[in-house]
Amino acid sequence: MGLEAALPVDGFVTTQLRRIINWGRRNSLWPMPFATACCGIELMATACSRYDLARFGSEAVRFSPRQADLMIVAGRVSVKMMPVLQRIYLQMSEPKWVISMGACASTGGVFDTYAVVQGVDQFIPVDVYVPGCPPRPEQLIEGVMAIQRIIDSTGIPPRMSGGKRVGLGLALSGRGHEVRPQPVTLGI
Amino acid sequence: MGAETPSNAASNAPGKGPNLDHPVFALVKGHFASKRFSATEFRGQSTLIVQPGDAHAVLGFLKNDPRCGFNFLADVVGVDYLGYPSKTIGRFAVVYVLRCFEREDLFFVKTFLDPSLPTDGIVEDPALYLDSVTDLWPGAEWMEREVYDMLGIRFRNHPDPRRILTWEAYPAHPLRKDYPVRGREEREQFRLVDRTDA
Ligand code: SF4
Numbered sequence: 195m196g197l198e199a200a201l202p203v204d205g206f207v208t209t210q211l212r213r214i215i216n217w218g219r220r221n222s223l224w225p226m227p228f229a230t231a232c233c234g235i236e237l238m239a240t241a242c243s244r245y246d247l248a249r250f251g252s253e254a255v256r257f258s259p260r261q262a263d264l265m266i267v268a269g270r271v272s273v274k275m276m277p278v279l280q281r282i283y284l285q286m287s288e289p290k291w292v293i294s295m296g297a298c299a300s301t302g303g304v305f306d307t308y309a310v311v312q313g314v315d316q317f318i319p320v321d322v323y324v325p326g327c328p329p330r331p332e333q334l335i336e337g338v339m340a341i342q343r344i345i346d347s348t349g350i351p352p353r354m355s356g357g358k359r360v361g362l363g364l365a366l367s368g369r370g371h372e373v374r375p376q377p378v379t380l381g382i
Numbered sequence: 383m384g385a386e387t388p389s390n391a392a393s394n395a396p397g398k399g400p401n402l403d404h405p406v407f408a409l410v411k412g413h414f415a416s417k418r419f420s421a422t423e424f425r426g427q428s429t430l431i432v433q434p435g436d437a438h439a440v441l442g443f444l445k446n447d448p449r450c451g452f453n454f455l456a457d458v459v460g461v462d463y464l465g466y467p468s469k470t471i472g473r474f475a476v477v478y479v480l481r482c483f484e485r486e487d488l489f490f491v492k493t494f495l496d497p498s499l500p501t502d503g504i505v506e507d508p509a510l511y512l513d514s515v516t517d518l519w520p521g522a523e524w525m526e527r528e529v530y531d532m533l534g535i536r537f538r539n540h541p542d543p544r545r546i547l548t549w550e551a552y553p554a555h556p557l558r559k560d561y562p563v564r565g566r567e568e569r570e571q572f573r574l575v576d577r578t579d580a
Contacts, residue, residue, distance in 0.1 A: 273569050274549055280575045308556050308565025309548075317572045 219263075219289070220345040221251035223338060226262035226286060228279060231269025233296040236328040245331035250338050259285040264341060266334075267320075270298040271311045283318050291344070293337045294320045297327045404428035406450055406489055413443055420471075429490040431471065437478075437493045438513035444480060444491065445518050452480035452489060455519035460529035464559035472496040474533060476512060495535060501558050504534060514540040532557035 201207070225247075229237050241247045241255060256262040259282045271279055283292070294314055297303035300323045302312035314320060321344065324337040400423035407421050410430060417440075420431040432440050444450045457479040463470040472494030480489045498509035514537035515522045526537045527546035534555035537543060545552060553568065554561050 274547075276572050280572065283575060307563055308554075308561070308568055311569050311572075316570075316574075318575045 216345050220342040222254070223250070223252045223264040223291070223341060223345075224254045224256050224262045225252055225264045225266050225338075226259050226282065227255055227257070227266055227268065228282065229266075229268040230271060230275060231298060233268035233298065233328040236331060237266060237268045237295065237334065240331035240334045245335065247335065247338065250335060250342065252338055259283075260287060262286055263290045264338070265290065265292045266295055267292065267299040267314050268295040268328075270303065270305055271314050272309050273311060274309075276311050276314075276317060279314065280318060291321045291341045292319060293322045293324060293334075293341065295324045295334060295337070296329055297325065300325070303327060400424065401426075402428070404489070406430070406444065406487075409447065409449055410440060410443065413447070414440065427488060427490060429477075429492050431492050431494070434493045434495055434512055437476075437491065438515060438518075441478060441480075441491060441515050442518055444489070451482045451484055452487070454481040454483060455479070455515065455522055455525075456481050456488075458515070458522055458525035458529055460533040460535055460557070462533060462557060462559045470494065473501075474510065474535060476529060476535060478515070501534070501560055502554075504553060504555060506536065507534065510535045511538055512536075513538050516541055531555070534558065 227234065227237055229235075239245060241253060247253050252264065259265075263286060265283060265286060267279065283290075294300045298305060298310070299314050300320075302310050306312070311317070315323075322337045322340045324333055326333055329337075400421075402421050402423055404421075404423070407419075407428065407430065410419065414436070417436050418433065422429050422431065430440070444452045455478065457477075459477050459479070461475040461477065463473055463475060474495045474497070476493050476495070478491040480491065481487070482489070493512065495510050495512070497507050499505055499507045501507075510533075512535060514526055516526065516537075517539070523540070523542060524546055526540055527542070527544060529535050530537060530540075530543065531545040531547050531552075532555060544550065548556065554566065556565065
């Protein structure tokens with residue numbers, strides 16, 4: 195398969211402990227789906243067979259925050275929901291990352307009303323913003339891959355002075371993939 | 383279908399007023415001879431307009447009288463007519479949507495309320511009170527809670543008169559038309575969470 199095939203039978207590799215931990219971590223990002231609106235449907239599509247988030251090790255979607263390390267906020271967050279979101283975020287175990295998926299989670303979108311929080315990043319740290327209304331599954335996968343690249347390069351989330359951790363605030367450009375005409379014909 | 387004006391009476395065919403031939407109008411009129419009602423109709427949907435104090439009695443009659451038989455309360459909605467283009471009887475309205483499955487009939491009962499206090503707060507206003515119809519249709523419970531939450535119209539004898547969509551301490555009734563659509567900073571009032579809090 196991968197590494198084993200490339201090595202002689204009794205071979206070994208040397209590496210850094212940090213690297214091997216990061217390798218494991220990046221390939222087992224278990225999402226906590228905080229799907230409150232239409233973006234959640236696209237999040238489900240991302241995990242389904244056509245787009246298959248399992249290719250990136252993130253198929254184990256956990257509805258228990260204790261078992262998840264990647265929160266995907268997909269949809270509008272209402273004022274009544276924000277304390278819930280914060281509590282779930284706090285319950286997730288470190289190291290943890292947050293993707294803000296779609297216009298609504300990132301900015302409130304078109305819902306500029308009394309009832310909708312204008313961007314979850316005001317109240318919880320967000321690492322990657324995925325633009326779109328809704329973002330295509332490819333784009334969300336790009337967001338997960340951005341988190342993987344962060345893990346690869348920095349290990350556990352970087353800390354500011356005093357151990358305080360702020361969101362990375364990366365925004366995808368939205369031009370990272372080619373959209374092919376759908377549906378894609380299958381060849382066997 | 384021609385152009386419509388906001389007024390119910392003018393929206394039927396030109397020259398004709400609303401068609402008030404729904405049989406329930408006559409039944410209510412006959413049963414409550416001493417009370418004042420008005421009525422209107424729009425595209426076959428008839429609305430009986432009652433005084434706030436009469437609403438519960440009339441609704442009870444509509445439910446229990448076998449000739450009416452409105453055994454299903456489809457909805458209770460509140461309306462704020464502030465700034466409405468044409469004149470209305472009062473500022474707030476509560477509309478009861480009734481259904482009779484046996485006759486496949488749809489009927490509306492509407493009552494108007496005028497506030498006696500400024501409407502920008504959440505102070506209890508004795509003028510904005512109606513009798514709850516949860517004793518007639520238990521399903522009215524959540525719908526009345528929504529009317530209360532959104533418009534501040536309270537219901538007497540309601541079994542559980544709490545807000546339903548916003549939380550208990552919410553400082554406004556947000557569907558009132560004098561409440562700003564972006565709210566009064568309620569959406570900004572959360573603690574800031576960072577990763578050291580976990
Ligand atoms: S960004 Fe668009 S698709 Fe996503 S929750 Fe908002 S309205 Fe729905």
